[in-house]
Amino acid sequence: MDLNTISEVVRRPSDRPGADWREGDAWLAGGTWLFSAEQPGLHRLVDLTALGWDPLVPSGAGLEIGATCTIRDLYAFTPPADWTAGPLFARSCEAFLSSFKVWNSATVGGNICMSLPAGPMITLTVALEAEYELWAPDGSVRTVDALDFVTGNNRNILAPGELLRRIRVPARALRGRTAHRLFTLTRLGRSTVFLVGTQTAGRSDLLLTVTAGTTRPLRIAFDTVPDARTLQQSINAIPADVWFADPNGTPDHRHHLTLHFAEEIRHELMAGGPA
Structure with missing residues (x-):
């Protein structure tokens, strides 16, 4: 859908994009929901994909998932052999009500921030006891338990201008x-x-x-x-x-x-x- 109230798209935001946040802005990642409905209150889109956040970073501590990681990339991820919870990644991706076109664009962070009851990335990350790293416009960072992020149907704890930067899944949960x-x-x-x-x-x-x-x-x-x-x-x-x-x-x-x-x-x- 065309968003006829948008007057600007910021294609190259700063590494800390929240510093320039103003009323009427929206973070743009996959955009699969953003472009599916009228958005009369929006005037500017800030493209987070231009920041080049690593989609998936496995380590001894667990798995770090960049908020702009696509569902396609998560589905294609092959976890280490000792991560016995690994099959849950693919099953959660398969729970999406979406076409392959959406898989190629939709992001893990976008699904979480939509905060719908049926959001499978919410299910995945809450079940694996993940933490979310949130960036505020003033430059501060806070970490919250995935369980505490969604507060209701299409509601969460994000403040205006705050964004989800990454998801951290602990190795302990991945080995369960x-x-x-x-x-x-x-x-x-x-x-x-x-x-x-x-x-x-x-x-x-x-x-x-x-x-x-x-x-x-x-x-x-x-x-x-x-x-x-x-x-x-x-x-x-x-x-x-x-x-x-x-x-x-x-x-x-x-x-x-x-x-x-x-x-x-x-x-x-x-x-x-x-x-």
């Missing part, structure tokens, strides 16, 4: 075991629920991440894999107003699916199933 369940009404539809269970290598704990069915991501943590009743009670304790409603599912439907799939995940990790 995972089990996931995803439900959609149609084969290529938007996620109704997306659950991920993780377990620290050499331990019997369980971290259950609940997304898509809720307006914001949730983590439910157990020191050891709980029994079925305890797990069910933890899910039932989720406040009623946190369950999401849209054409892909009612809150009751999503609650029911979450109970069902969480129990499958519990069994899989307790039984030592696939990582």
